[in-house]
Amino acid sequence: MSNTTSQLPLDGIRVFELGIAIASPFCGRLMAHFGADVIKIESQLSPDVVRIMGSAWVRERDDLAAAAPDTSPYVPEMNASKRSVGLELKTDAGRDAALRLIAECDVFLANFGARALAELGLDYESVAAINPNIVYVQLPGFGSDPAMPYYPFVAWGPNQAPLVGLDDFTGHAADPPAGIATVAPPDYMSALHATIATLSGLEQREMTGEGVHVDISQFETTLALLGPFVMDYDLTGTVHSRIGNHSLWGAPQGVYPCAGHERWVAITATDTESWAALSSLMGTSGNEFDEADHRMAHREELDRLISDWTSGFDAHDLAHRLQNAGVAAHVVSTNEDLLHDTHTMSRNWYQVAPHSRLGRDLFSGCAVKLSDTPGRWTDAGPSMGQHTREVLSDVAGMSDNEVSELVAANGAFEQIEPETLVSRPWNDWIHLFLPGVDDARDL
Amino acid sequence: MAGPYNGVRVVDTTGLAGAYATRLFAGLGAEVIRLEPPHGSPLRTLAPFAESIEPPENSLWWAYLGMGTQSVVVDPDDGDALAQILSEADVVFEDRLPEQSPIAADLLPDTAIRTTIVPFGLTGPKRSWKTSNLVSWAASGVLYATGFQDRVPVAPAGHLQLALHASAASALVGTLLALRARRTSGTGQEVEISMHEAALMFAPETGVPVFLDDRVHRERSGNRRDLGRPFGLYPCSDGFVSIIVLMPRHWNAMAEWVAETTGNETIMEEVFQDLGVRMESQDLIDTWVEELTVGRTRLELFTEGQRRGIPITPVNTVSALVDDPHLLAAQFWSKTQLPNDVEVTVPGAPFRTNSDWWNITPAPLLGQHTETYLG
Numbered sequence A: 001m002s003n004t005t006s007q008l009p010l011d012g013i014r015v016f017e018l019g020i021a022i023a024s025p026f027c028g029r030l031m032a033h034f035g036a037d038v039i040k041i042e043s044q045l046s047p048d049v050v051r052i053m054g055s056a057w058v059r060e061r062d063d064l065a066a067a068a069p070d071t072s073p074y075v076p077e078m079n080a081s082k083r084s085v086g087l088e089l090k091t092d093a094g095r096d097a098a099l100r101l102i103a104e105c106d107v108f109l110a111n112f113g114a115r116a117l118a119e120l121g122l123d124y125e126s127v128a129a130i131n132p133n134i135v136y137v138q139l140p141g142f143g144s145d146p147a148m149p150y151y152p153f154v155a156w157g158p159n160q161a162p163l164v165g166l167d168d169f170t171g172h173a174a175d176p177p178a179g180i181a182t183v184a185p186p187d188y189m190s191a192l193h194a195t196i197a198t199l200s201g202l203e204q205r206e207m208t209g210e211g212v213h214v215d216i217s218q219f220e221t222t223l224a225l226l227g228p229f230v231m232d233y234d235l236t237g238t239v240h241s242r243i244g245n246h247s248l249w250g251a252p253q254g255v256y257p258c259a260g261h262e263r264w265v266a267i268t269a270t271d272t273e274s275w276a277a278l279s280s281l282m283g284t285s286g287n288e289f290d291e292a293d294h295r296m297a298h299r300e301e302l303d304r305l306i307s308d309w310t311s312g313f314d315a316h317d318l319a320h321r322l323q324n325a326g327v328a329a330h331v332v333s334t335n336e337d338l339l340h341d342t343h344t345m346s347r348n349w350y351q352v353a354p355h356s357r358l359g360r361d362l363f364s365g366c367a368v369k370l371s372d373t374p375g376r377w378t379d380a381g382p383s384m385g386q387h388t389r390e391v392l393s394d395v396a397g398m399s400d401n402e403v404s405e406l407v408a409a410n411g412a413f414e415q416i417e418p419e420t421l422v423s424r425p426w427n428d429w430i431h432l433f434l435p436g437v438d439d440a441r442d443l
Numbered sequence B: 001m002a003g004p005y006n007g008v009r010v011v012d013t014t015g016l017a018g019a020y021a022t023r024l025f026a027g028l029g030a031e032v033i034r035l036e037p038p039h040g041s042p043l044r045t046l047a048p049f050a051e052s053i054e055p056p057e058n059s060l061w062w063a064y065l066g067m068g069t070q071s072v073v074v075d076p077d078d079g080d081a082l083a084q085i086l087s088e089a090d091v092v093f094e095d096r097l098p099e100q101s102p103i104a105a106d107l108l109p110d111t112a113i114r115t116t117i118v119p120f121g122l123t124g125p126k127r128s129w130k131t132s133n134l135v136s137w138a139a140s141g142v143l144y145a146t147g148f149q150d151r152v153p154v155a156p157a158g159h160l161q162l163a164l165h166a167s168a169a170s171a172l173v174g175t176l177l178a179l180r181a182r183r184t185s186g187t188g189q190e191v192e193i194s195m196h197e198a199a200l201m202f203a204p205e206t207g208v209p210v211f212l213d214d215r216v217h218r219e220r221s222g223n224r225r226d227l228g229r230p231f232g233l234y235p236c237s238d239g240f241v242s243i244i245v246l247m248p249r250h251w252n253a254m255a256e257w258v259a260e261t262t263g264n265e266t267i268m269e270e271v272f273q274d275l276g277v278r279m280e281s282q283d284l285i286d287t288w289v290e291e292l293t294v295g296r297t298r299l300e301l302f303t304e305g306q307r308r309g310i311p312i313t314p315v316n317t318v319s320a321l322v323d324d325p326h327l328l329a330a331q332f333w334s335k336t337q338l339p340n341d342v343e344v345t346v347p348g349a350p351f352r353t354n355s356d357w358w359n360i361t362p363a364p365l366l367g368q369h370t371e372t373y374l375g
Helices: A023-033 A049-053 A074-079 A092-102 A114-119 A124-130 A157-163 A185-208 A218-236 A272-282 A292-297 A299-310 A315-324 A335-339 A342-346 A388-394 A400-408 A427-433 B016-027 B060-065 B079-086 B133-140 B162-185 B195-201 B208-214 B248-262 B275-280 B282-293 B298-307 B318-322 B325-329 B370-374
Strands: A014-018 A037-042 A083-087 A107-110 A135-138 A212-215 A253-257 A264-268 A328-331 A350-355 A359-364 A368-370 B009-012 B031-036 B069-073 B091-094 B113-118 B190-194 B231-236 B239-244 B312-314 B334-337 B343-346
Touching: A014 A023, A014 A092, A023 A037, A023 A074, A023 A107, A023 A185, A049 A074, A074 A359, A074 B208, A083 A092, A083 A388, A092 A124, A092 A388, A092 A400, A107 A185, A124 A135, A135 A185, A157 A185, A157 A218, A157 B231, A157 B239, A157 B312, A185 A212, A185 A218, A185 B162, A218 B060, A218 B318, A218 B325, A218 B343, A253 A299, A253 B133, A264 A299, A264 A315, A264 B133, A272 A292, A272 A299, A272 A315, A292 A299, A315 A328, A328 B133, A335 B208, A342 B195, A350 A427, A359 A427, A359 B208, A368 B162, A388 A400, B009 B016, B016 B031, B016 B060, B016 B069, B016 B091, B016 B113, B016 B162, B031 B079, B069 B370, B079 B370, B091 B162, B113 B162, B133 B162, B133 B195, B162 B190, B162 B195, B190 B195, B231 B282, B239 B298, B248 B282, B275 B282, B298 B312
Parallel strands: A014 A037, A014 A107, A037 A083, A107 A135, A135 A212, B009 B031, B009 B091, B031 B069, B091 B113, B113 B190
Antiparallel strands: A253 A264, A264 A328, A350 A359, A368 B190, B231 B239, B239 B312, B334 B343
């Protein structure tokens, strides 16, 4: 539909996305990267959290208020290459327009709460009534069955990891559980499962012509990662819990101090070859630690031995020495280390694409790499409401007048002050992130 | 209908880096052949073990991640057997650099998709570096930001090997995209996953674009964060609960709950509705909230707090999850069978569909299907 010249895997697939924060936006972004026309529906009345966050350097700038929702670095991290359509679904006119769009889409993707979706009249049954062959993928916190006990409960980002058992597994044995909410693995894991489910749904539709309803309870999906520990509990009553950075499978494994403030190296040397290499570097070969069982039984003592050795080294230097000897190791990278990491840079991990408000913007790439049909980034944005008119006209077949009336009736909105342009303070050296580009104007 | 990937033949030569992907693939209908060396897959050596079963069949990692697959033993020196297995493959999963792979390009049909999962990718200065779950998190920026300030940084949920499953799930996404592309092109292609990048993909919060924007070093902040109050983990009679109060309506409900149950009227004062004031008096707020939480159980606090509209959840342990009333009512847990015929609880389908997709058999014995494929 959108692009007939390229041969991307999701060429011709159109996605209607009602996403907030990470779980479904990140899935939509993956699909947009591989060619889908992903239409992100946005609201001014209850905006996506990435629109509220804005950007640190525009926070005090009242003159840039109109641009602020487009400036959070999380906008491209979660939404690059999508089109943004401003629709207020709680208005009748806005909802009607949404239904006209849905009729033209292949995929419906949402991580609104199940009850909120039902109240908007956008539950599976309602959507399938308009578009029977749709691949409908929803990611509610606790599933979409109203009969289930937690159906009405509030699922709130940072609460997900403790709920599914991740926090209890995180930290040192003697400490309280450490929170892992700085990042949100359950959200990303749910997003990947949603992508797998969507691709499976499209495959089913190719074979049978029929759509599907996929209900991804984020509570349940992440629990799939607990398998062996659920089994062990069932068999023996053992409740596995946090053990710091130790491994159940051997020693040593840990995070060890290096020279300088808060400098650390992570090392896994649990197998025979790795341990031989590490102990040879340490100059301690040929003692009882060469026995795997002894290392495991005395791992605290072993950790102290290794810490004494590592603490004199520069962390980067040591990580290179260890890897050169065949030991899995890495500096415990800070965000500043990542900024200077030549490996990450050499692999084009950071990407730059045009942005209607910022001119261009920088964002993280995609870990999924295909040799013959690589994805592409068409846009770092989108700006909020940037494509409202274009999409309602091209996809829903509305006339210019109809769109204007819808906007006037507050059923839809367009980009605010598109003429207000801003540049990120680091815009002039964005090209330093791209290997092989020596002139910013090349971009 | 059967799973949507019914009829797709997958050959998996990986260990933990790919196992979660091929397990899912099998559950969605694919025919997954796991190639094992004569002494068995490395997954078979991973604890915890089932006590009454002998190696190499006793690993619960194998019993879980091997579900749905077929075990075919091929001696690494038996080129003919390898060629025979690969000749009809639609997909191959590998976890080795090309120069270390026993699979020469001409062993695969040109319709095959070759999915390679390696520590730092197929290019770049760290191309030959090794990794582990811990090392992947270290290299992604996540490890540095996890744990308590005065303690050694820790990997998120180290037991679960999340960084490896992130790589595997990404690999399955790439593979399914390549299968879809094959519908048009008629040919296979290569899918590459850098385990480092799979972890980076999970961590924009500690990544460079966000750092450039706010120039904030993400330091460890333990199990509470200075974004609001109460915000993080609070002790209760049988563990901890997680409470995330940011929105005004959530604070109002929280203050009312504390006042009603502990008789604390001060918390109801209007001044605390201001997030800034709550942050300035965070120790006081935390003390008041703990007066509510310490004498109650996780489940009591969870259901009553949620009834009041407060974002609160239990900090669950495996035991609490297995007994969780919602998961029981939703019939989430499933069973699989161990080689000694003992039935054991496992997580059920990772998602639910109105079409009958998910179907998964017990993990195979070592070489159980060798005869079928090479006989």
